[in-house]
Amino acid sequence: MGKSFPEPQGGGSLILAWQVKHRKVVVIGGGEVAAGRILNLLNADAKVTVISPRDGLNAEVAHRVERMQVQYVDRKFLSTDLDDPSISMVLVAIDDPEASTEIWQLCKERRIPANIADVPPECDFYFGSVHRDGPLQIMVSTNGNGPKMANIVRRRIAKSLPPNIGDAIAKVGELRKRLRVVAPGNGEGPKRMQWMSKVCVEWSLEDLCSMEEQDMDELLHSYRPNVVPTLEQVRRGEEPGKFEFDGSFGWACVI
Incomplete structure (x- = not known):
């Protein structure tokens, strides 16, 4: 009796370290946002499949394709691309809101976790700003409210850490x-x-x-x-x- 307990603070996210090692992850799009997503996935040892017309690839994604660091599908997304039951998650980074929403709905039907870039309501999870130093990973998330603010906070935290x-x-x-x-x-x-x-x-x-x-x-x-x-x-x-x-x-x- 009399012991106090923390009050729940709703509106947050359950921040987890998602293990995608050797799991298939589909990235739809080949621009700057997709490039960042792909690097994060490769750092986590995921098996990455990129779906995008070749003329939509930026230099970094094209580099990943040329080095065969990802499996590449040179065309626009088709609904059949989600028929593979081994798909663990889908990341969408294309400049087409209607197509993005269609992919989101297809993922929901198939119960595949998905993230639609810059559309928080159509995300099962968010990406944060990450500081990496060997095995150490620190993620700062604003729950989709301010990605730039997350980056600023992450840099301040990183600066306060010992370099070793x-x-x-x-x-x-x-x-x-x-x-x-x-x-x-x-x-x-x-x-x-x-x-x-x-x-x-x-x-x-x-x-x-x-x-x-x-x-x-x-x-x-x-x-x-x-x-x-x-x-x-x-x-x-x-x-x-x-x-x-x-x-x-x-x-x-x-x-």
Whole structure:
């Protein structure tokens, strides 16, 4: 009794990291907006199919086609293009409002998630402004209200981040993988998560960035649930939980 809980704030979106790796995504259009969508999809390892007449391709999309980074269909969209049951999503970026709406309706009939560029009511999801640094991705969304504002906010956030945070995150990811080998089993899961959390909180960003292969091995060798040595202790080979006095008073004690 008496405990307060956050009040729901309607009008937002459920922001997710959508896994489209090896999944088929259809992009209809070949202009500047389509180029940005295609790059985002390729960064996510999706199988991209681009449908657009060749004279509608901008330089970047044409580059993707020439490098065979995407599957290309050289013509306007046909309703039969959506008959493939393996299609995971459709992105429409063409300068034809009526055709765009028709494609949206076809997607709804087939229950395929779709995004119609610059038409928020005809979108199952929105694209935000994304900052990328290795494994780190930060998305800022205005729920379709102000794409330029999202870009401004994203740049301000990115400027406040340390330049090496992507490297630190990559090393934490590698440490997590190795920890699963050291402490396998579902029963160890909560202990592993708690231990990794302590590493991220107690080690500085500089520590994580400077962590080397040998440091990881030594850290994992000393693994005990809820006990995390410092980087200095790891490099000196000290057991975690032991603290040494320097003898300033003529004696030393090990706890």
